Amino acid sequence: MVDAAGPKDHLWKVALDAEERIEDLVKVASSPIGVDVGTSKLVVAKKGPREVETSGALNAFLPVPYSRFTEATLGQNNIAYYRDEGDLIIYGTAAERFANMFNAEARRPMADGMVNPREKLAMPVLEAILQTIVPKARAQGEILAFSVPAAEGPGGENREAALTYHKASLQQYFRGLGYEPRPINEGLAVIFSELEDYNFTGIGISCGGGMCNVAMAHLSVPSMMFGLPKAGDYIDTAVGAVINEHATRVKVMKEENLDLLRPPSDKFQRALHIYYDDLVQSLIEVLAHKLTKADKRTERPVPLILAGGTAKPRGFKELFERTLKTRPLPIPIAEVRVARDPLTATARGAMINAMYER
Ligand SMILES: Nc1ncnc2c1ncn2[C@@H]1O[C@H](COP(=O)(O)OP(=O)(O)OP(=O)(O)O)[C@@H](O)[C@H]1O
Numbered sequence: 001m002v003d004a005a006g007p008k009d010h011l012w013k014v015a016l017d018a019e020e021r022i023e024d025l026v027k028v029a030s031s032p033i034g035v036d037v038g039t040s041k042l043v044v045a046k047k048g049p050r051e052v053e054t055s056g057a058l059n060a061f062l063p064v065p066y067s068r069f070t071e072a073t074l075g076q077n078n079i080a081y082y083r084d085e086g087d088l089i090i091y092g093t094a095a096e097r098f099a100n101m102f103n104a105e106a107r108r109p110m111a112d113g114m115v116n117p118r119e120k121l122a123m124p125v126l127e128a129i130l131q132t133i134v135p136k137a138r139a140q141g142e143i144l145a146f147s148v149p150a151a152e153g154p155g156g157e158n159r160e161a162a163l164t165y166h167k168a169s170l171q172q173y174f175r176g177l178g179y180e181p182r183p184i185n186e187g188l189a190v191i192f193s194e195l196e197d198y199n200f201t202g203i204g205i206s207c208g209g210g211m212c213n214v215a216m217a218h219l220s221v222p223s224m225m226f227g228l229p230k231a232g233d234y235i236d237t238a239v240g241a242v243i244n245e246h247a248t249r250v251k252v253m254k255e256e257n258l259d260l261l262r263p264p265s266d267k268f269q270r271a272l273h274i275y276y277d278d279l280v281q282s283l284i285e286v287l288a289h290k291l292t293k294a295d296k297r298t299e300r301p302v303p304l305i306l307a308g309g310t311a312k313p314r315g316f317k318e319l320f321e322r323t324l325k326t327r328p329l330p331i332p333i334a335e336v337r338v339a340r341d342p343l344t345a346t347a348r349g350a351m352i353n354a355m356y357e358r
Pocket residue numbers: 036037038039040041042112113186206207208209210211212231232233251254255256258307308309310311312313342343
């Protein structure tokens with residue numbers, strides 16, 4: 001017996017699938033983009049057909065002397081590089097591996113959350129790395145939100161002038177790709193990414209490479225933003241000095257091994273624990289001081305989110321909560337939570353910001 005409804009059902013299904021695919025394509029074609037321009041890592045977040053897609057590259061480089069042979073070998077091994085007079089500039093993720101192998105220090109286009117004015121290759125390298133992860137705008141004027149650190153330092157010092165230069169350099173680059181670029185504070189981006197369930201009210205902290213960036217917001221409106229130039233890079237340099245190793249190598253070993261819940265078993269682990277303690281103490285001290293000074297009050301307890309690569313090791317939340325008990329904040333905290341994906345939270349938050357800025 002022939003099922004009369006069969007072919008019709010099939011056609012309906014084909015039509016519905018096609019409609020869904022077109023909807024997906026439209027969504028993706030007009031999808032905004034978020035970029036975390038970090039001292040240690042660059043991360044891009046954009047809406048894919050089903051979920052948010054992220055990609056990243058290390059914000060580092062290493063010049064090696066030019067030779068035709070080296071250039072050919074790099075090319076054959078798909079290592080990102082460009083030629084700069086007598087040097088080949090290896091950039092992105094490979095730079096760290098090379099530095100590690102040569103027992104050298106990788107160089108960075110950025111320091112303390114901003115383009116490093118003392119590094120002459122800063123902008124060319126930063127642009128080369130960005131080029132590998134940020135595509136050209138699909139339509140002229142598409143919104144791209146990118147993270148920037150706070151202008152205010154821990155002692156209230158003003159980095160406004162340096163921040164203006166940093167923002168303008170990046171805006172110029174992103175405009176060249178066809179985007180309408182919007183800077184967003186990094187701590188606020190963390191709030192946008194992680195605190196929808198609290199109506200974007202609470203404290204967002206990104207513990208990155210060069211900086212810890214802190215923002216407090218009420219219903220998405222920031223009421224306090226500051227930065228602390230002490231984060232992963234500080235830990236790497238300080239531990240490196242104790243165990244007589246390059247910071248670049250400490251960084252790699254730290255990312256592979258650190259578990260703050262396990263008691264340290266050697267000198268390296270002990271040093272890592274000591275400087276992690278030191279970092280969290282400084283962070284909470286400055287936060288408590290800022291909240292007291294600004295006389296911040298809240299109607300109800302607020303959540304506190306920890307994001308950034310430095311918040312990634314197991315036990316970071318427990319360390320933070322333990323330290324908070326010895327130095328309570330002047331406002332009640334509802335809960336301390338680590339971001340779902342600490343390394344991409346800022347980029348995801350920037351993307352959410354871009355979606356609403358359209
Ligand atoms: N698994 C891990 N364990 C410990 N530390 C890690 C881990 N993964 C990354 N990190 C550290 O996190 C830091 C980088 O974090 P992140 O990418 O959030 O910083 P960034 O955004 O580039 O820097 P910033 O926000 O300061 O400009 C580095 O110090 C890195 O060593």
